[in-house]
Amino acid sequence: MKKKFKVGLLGATGIVGKTFLRVLHERDFPVSSLFLFASSRSAGQTADFGGEKIIISELTHENVMCGMDVAFFAVDGDLSREYAPVLAKNGCLVVDNSSAWRTDPEVPLVVPEVNGEEAFKHKNIIANPNCSTAQAVVALNPLHLAYGIKRIVYSTYQSVSGATIKGMEDLERTLAGEPHKFFPYPIAGNCIPHIDTFGSDGYTGEETKMIFETKKIMRAPQLKITATTVRVPVFVGHSESINVEFEKPFDIDELKKVLANAPGVTVTDDPSANLYPTPLAAAGSDDVYVGRIRRDASVESGVNLWVVSDNLRKGAATNAVQIAELVLGVNAGSKN
Amino acid sequence: MKKKFKVGLLGATGIVGKTFLRVLHERDFPVSSLFLFASSRSAGQTADFGGEKIIISELTHENVMCGMDVAFFAVDGDLSREYAPVLAKNGCLVVDNSSAWRTDPEVPLVVPEVNGEEAFKHKNIIANPNCSTAQAVVALNPLHLAYGIKRIVYSTYQSVSGATIKGMEDLERTLAGEPHKFFPYPIAGNCIPHIDTFGSDGYTGEETKMIFETKKIMRAPQLKITATTVRVPVFVGHSESINVEFEKPFDIDELKKVLANAPGVTVTDDPSANLYPTPLAAAGSDDVYVGRIRRDASVESGVNLWVVSDNLRKGAATNAVQIAELVLGVNAGSKN
Numbered sequence: 133m134k135k136k137f138k139v140g141l142l143g144a145t146g147i148v149g150k151t152f153l154r155v156l157h158e159r160d161f162p163v164s165s166l167f168l169f170a171s172s173r174s175a176g177q178t179a180d181f182g183g184e185k186i187i188i189s190e191l192t193h194e195n196v197m198c199g200m201d202v203a204f205f206a207v208d209g210d211l212s213r214e215y216a217p218v219l220a221k222n223g224c225l226v227v228d229n230s231s232a233w234r235t236d237p238e239v240p241l242v243v244p245e246v247n248g249e250e251a252f253k254h255k256n257i258i259a260n261p262n263c264s265t266a267q268a269v270v271a272l273n274p275l276h277l278a279y280g281i282k283r284i285v286y287s288t289y290q291s292v293s294g295a296t297i298k299g300m301e302d303l304e305r306t307l308a309g310e311p312h313k314f315f316p317y318p319i320a321g322n323c324i325p326h327i328d329t330f331g332s333d334g335y336t337g338e339e340t341k342m343i344f345e346t347k348k349i350m351r352a353p354q355l356k357i358t359a360t361t362v363r364v365p366v367f368v369g370h371s372e373s374i375n376v377e378f379e380k381p382f383d384i385d386e387l388k389k390v391l392a393n394a395p396g397v398t399v400t401d402d403p404s405a406n407l408y409p410t411p412l413a414a415a416g417s418d419d420v421y422v423g424r425i426r427r428d429a430s431v432e433s434g435v436n437l438w439v440v441s442d443n444l445r446k447g448a449a450t451n452a453v454q455i456a457e458l459v460l461g462v463n464a465g466s467k468n
Numbered sequence: 469m470k471k472k473f474k475v476g477l478l479g480a481t482g483i484v485g486k487t488f489l490r491v492l493h494e495r496d497f498p499v500s501s502l503f504l505f506a507s508s509r510s511a512g513q514t515a516d517f518g519g520e521k522i523i524i525s526e527l528t529h530e531n532v533m534c535g536m537d538v539a540f541f542a543v544d545g546d547l548s549r550e551y552a553p554v555l556a557k558n559g560c561l562v563v564d565n566s567s568a569w570r571t572d573p574e575v576p577l578v579v580p581e582v583n584g585e586e587a588f589k590h591k592n593i594i595a596n597p598n599c600s601t602a603q604a605v606v607a608l609n610p611l612h613l614a615y616g617i618k619r620i621v622y623s624t625y626q627s628v629s630g631a632t633i634k635g636m637e638d639l640e641r642t643l644a645g646e647p648h649k650f651f652p653y654p655i656a657g658n659c660i661p662h663i664d665t666f667g668s669d670g671y672t673g674e675e676t677k678m679i680f681e682t683k684k685i686m687r688a689p690q691l692k693i694t695a696t697t698v699r700v701p702v703f704v705g706h707s708e709s710i711n712v713e714f715e716k717p718f719d720i721d722e723l724k725k726v727l728a729n730a731p732g733v734t735v736t737d738d739p740s741a742n743l744y745p746t747p748l749a750a751a752g753s754d755d756v757y758v759g760r761i762r763r764d765a766s767v768e769s770g771v772n773l774w775v776v777s778d779n780l781r782k783g784a785a786t787n788a789v790q791i792a793e794l795v796l797g798v799n800a801g802s803k804n
Contacts, residue, residue, distance in 0.1 A: 283766050287623035287709035289659045289698065307643065322748040323625045323700060323707045325760050325774045330739035334762035356766035360709040360774065362625065364659060365701050371659045373623035373696040375711070403666035412658040424661050426670035430619050430692035438661045438696065 136164035137460060138199055140224070142215060143206035144168035144179050144188055147297050148229060151449040152204050155418075157182035159453055162462055167198055193218065200224045202456050206448070220256035225459060227452045231337075233259040234345060241348050244454045245396040246273040250351075251459050258455050263447025264288050264338065264361065264370055265345040270420040270446065271439045272376065273350050274394035275387065279433065280379030281352070286342055286359035289371035290327060291411060292319060294443045295363070303365055315363065324363040336361060369411025370443040378433040384425070387435060391422050396446070401425050409440035417442055418450045472500035473796060474535055476560070478551060479542035480504035480515050480524055483633050484565060487785040488540050491754075493518035495789060498798055503534055529554065536560045538792050542784070556592035561795060563788045567673075569595040570681060577684050580790045581731040582609040586687075587795050594791050599783025600624050600674065600697065600706055601681040606756040606782065607775045608712065609686055610730035611723065615769070616715030617688070622678055622695035625707035626663060627747060628655060630779050631699070639701055651699065660699040672697060705747025706779040714769040720761070723771060727758050732782070737761050745776035753778055754786045 139161065143149045149170070156163065168179055168188045175190035189195045191207070196215060202225045205212050209232040216226045216233065233239040240250040241259045246269050251258055260266070264286075272281060292299035298314045306312050306320035317324055328337025335343075339359040347353050364371075392399045400409045401423040409421035420441045428434030441447060456462070475497065479485045485506070492499065504515055504524045511526035525531045527543070532551060538561040541548050545568040552562045552569065569575040576586040577595045582605050587594055596602070600622075608617060628635035634650045642648050642656035653660055664673025671679075675695040683689050700707075728735045736745045737759040745757035756777045764770030777783060792798070 285621050285711045285766070287696075287711075289625065289700065316742040317746050318748060321702050322746050323702060324746060325707070325709075325744055326739075326742065334739060334760070336739075358711065358764040358766040358770070358772060360623075360711075360760065360772050362707070362709065362774075364625065366657050366659060371661070371698070373661075373698065373709075375621045375623075375694065375696075403662075403670060403672075406652040406662065408661055410653050410658050410660060412654060424670065424696065428694040430621070430694040434694070436694060436696050438698075 134162055136162040137201040138165050138167070139163045140167040140169065140196065140200040140203035141206065142169045142191060142203060142211070145170045145174045146206055147293055147300065148206040148444055148448045150179070151444040152206055152453070153179060153181050155445065155449045155453050159457070161453060161457070167200060169195065197222065202227065202460065204452050204456070205229055216257050224256065225254070225456065226257045227260060227455050228257060229260045229448055229452055231262065231341060233257055234261065234341070241345060242455050243269050243349050243451060244458050245270050245394070246349050247351060248458050251455055254459065258459070260448065260452045260455065261345045261349060262338070262341045263294055263443040264290060264372065265342050265349065266447050266451050267370060267420045267439055267441035268342070268372055268374060269346055269349045270394070270396045271391065271422045271437060272346070272374070274390050274397070275376065275378070276350055276352065278387070278390045279382050281355060281376055282379050283356040283377040284346065285375040286357070287373040288359070288361045289364045289366070290361060291366040291368050291370055291443055292363065293368045294370065300367055303367060319363060319365050321365060325360065327361045327363055366411045368415040368442060368444060369440060370447060371409070371411050372439045374437045374439055375428060376435050376437065377431045381433050382435070384427050388425055391425065396420055397422055399423065399425070408438060411440055414440045415442050418445050420446055470498055472498040473537040474501050474503070475499045476503040476505065476532070476536040476539035477542065478505045478527055478539060478547070481506045481510045482542055483629055483636065484542040484780055484784045486515070487780040488542055488789070489515060489517050491781065491785045491789050495793070497789060497793070503536060505531065533558065538563065538796065540788050540792070541565055552593050560592065561590070561792065562593045563596060563791050564593060565596045565784055565788055567598065567677065569593055570597065577681060578791050579605050579685050579787060580794050581606050582685050583687060584794050587791055590795065594795070596784065596788045596791065597681045597685060598674070598677045599630055599779040600626060600708065601678050601685065602783050602787050603706060603756045603775055603777035604678070604708055604710060605682055605685045606730070606732045607727065607758045607773060608682070608710070610726050610733070611712065611714070612686055612688065614723070614726045615718045617691060617712055618715050619692040619713040620682065621711040622693070623709040624695070624697045625700045625702070626697060627702040627704050627706055627779055628699065629704045630706065630783070636703055639703060655699060655701050657701060661696065663697045663699055702747045704751040704778060704780060705776060706783060707745070707747050708775045710773045710775055711764060712771050712773065713767045717769050718771070720763050724761055727761065732756055733758055735759065735761070745774060747776055750776045751778050754781050756782055
């Protein structure tokens with residue numbers, strides 16, 4: 133008989149939390165019982181899990197002591213720092229979606245297609261990467277293995293859902309002509325080159341995360357990386373213009389084959405038929421879409437890529453569930 | 469007495485044509501008489517020029533023979549190829565906004581702040597650059613003169629007005645939930661990495677133009693350049709994430725001063741006060757806005773810039789009027 137798990141979800145009412153519920157159901161994750169937690173505001177309400185109504189409990193230290201085997205964290209960094217060590221100590225595997233643990237050398241930061249082995253070094257906490265980084269490394273790692281990446285220049289086009297439901301509401305609000313309340317400027321009809329807070333070097337937290345996390349996940353501290361991250365008026369789906377310089381020469385058709393054969397990647401690249409990835413098309417799917425694959429003649433061995441994925445799925449819930457499947461030895465029954 | 473000119477505008481009813489009328493009036497261009505031309509559909513209608521109603525004539529070979537001193541072309545490449553040589557032969561200075569003449573070695577391609585001297589080599593036709601290129605070189609040329617640019621990586625975030633009124637209507641249409649008719653995919657809530665037609669090398673016409681035109685305007689054929697150009701759901705204002713590698717070392721504060729002192733550039737760069745350029749803020753203004761100025765530590769001497777400008781103005785009408793002012797010896801009375 134297939135082993136089943138007592139599964140918890142902290143932050144069940146946010147958009148990432150709701151995506152977790154959909155992904156767990158779609159992938160047929162072996163759940164014996166499901167515990168949902170949110171703030172006192174949502175406690176007592178129900179959430180939908182494959183047609184079943186599950187009551188949401190208030191997130192308290194008492195309530196989480198319910199013997200969970202695995203807990204998915206879709207809460208902010210402060211709550212993660214508060215609850216993850218407690219649950220981990222209690223034998224629960226925590227897969228955390230916040231940035232709280234990603235830089236901790238004791239905590240694996242995992243994208244299963246890239247560094248799944250690292251997940252098994254966990255001490256009951258595994259960090260899920262930043263959404264922009266997760267999709268990028270799925271596309272970049274196979275190329276790194278084949279040609280040795282020297283340098284990466286990231287420019288991102290990130291959807292408002294990466295900024296929680298408040299970001300989505302601010303896009304709706306400003307599209308309706310109402311004043312903005314959440315982003316520093318109206319996001320409708322605009323591009324805002326500011327995600328997370330600014331550091332003293334002029335880089336945003338999002339840019340710093342992409343640079344650090346790419347190196348950690350690809351286990352390539354020597355990589356040269358820079359990034360500019362930008363919020364665009366898209367509801368779901370992050371896009372990335374990625375310029376890559378390799379150590380070794382490559383054949384462009386062979387490179388496309390490397391990508392086409394890479395786990396988690398779908399190559400959508402036929403300019404003659406107007407085929408390339410877009411966030412609107414990628415939303416709702418678990419894959420990382422790669423297109424506009426072209427040699428960059430401005431360096432000896434370089435390529436330009438356009439990488440798109442659903443930031444709530446591969447950038448958050450899907451990747452976290454894949455991590456748990458890997459560590460718990462679950463054969464994913466993904467319907468996607 | 470100040471010399472005045474018989475001025476023509478071919479393509480008076482498009483969004484670039486309308487912007488020409490506003491810019492000519494705002495800058496107090498010395499017009500003795502103004503001749504407006506459009507297709508037979510619009511002939512007989514009037515257009516507003518500083519409160520004055522000007523009747524629009526049909527664009528025909530007979531009608532354009534009205535003794536114009538200077539003609540601004542806001543028509544497509546085919547019409548430009550048809551009419552520019554005729555008017556030029558007749559002694560009229562043509563400033564053309566299409567891509568028809570930009571690659572012609574006999575035709576200067578001019579951004580006055582960058583290569584104004586070239587304009588005087590004209591044989592009555594001067595080409596106005598592609599909108600994305602014009603704003604980029606205003607920001608890049610002063611840095612090239614100071615530090616010697618080796619390589620540029622462009623990623624653009626281009627507004628729908630760059631694709632004529634049809635692009636703006638398609639954004640309005642898709643924002644209203646109606647099916648798209650103009651872009652290959654719905655542009656509302658989306659990013660489309662496809663501007664102009666695809667070449668056999670996988671690059672779009674827009675990307676190829678940015679690479680070629682940057683070199684021609686900056687008179688730097690040795691520059692290494694690559695580009696990814698993307699349409700975003702913004703009505704007016706193009707944004708660009710530009711990664712630059714220099715020959716020489718630089719001090720970041722000095723580099724910011726070079727930009728602040730450069731003609732046509734406004735530096736908007738104070739992260740601590742959430743100050744950086746956005747297309748919504750730049751729309752309606754003639755300047756090129758530069759912000760997010762940060763050292764790129766992934767190369768020996770590199771910088772990241774975020775460059776934003778009104779694509780209908782500096783990217784089209786304003787730059788063309790500035791070219792005419794320069795060549796005709798007009799002292800611009802810009803109110804902007």
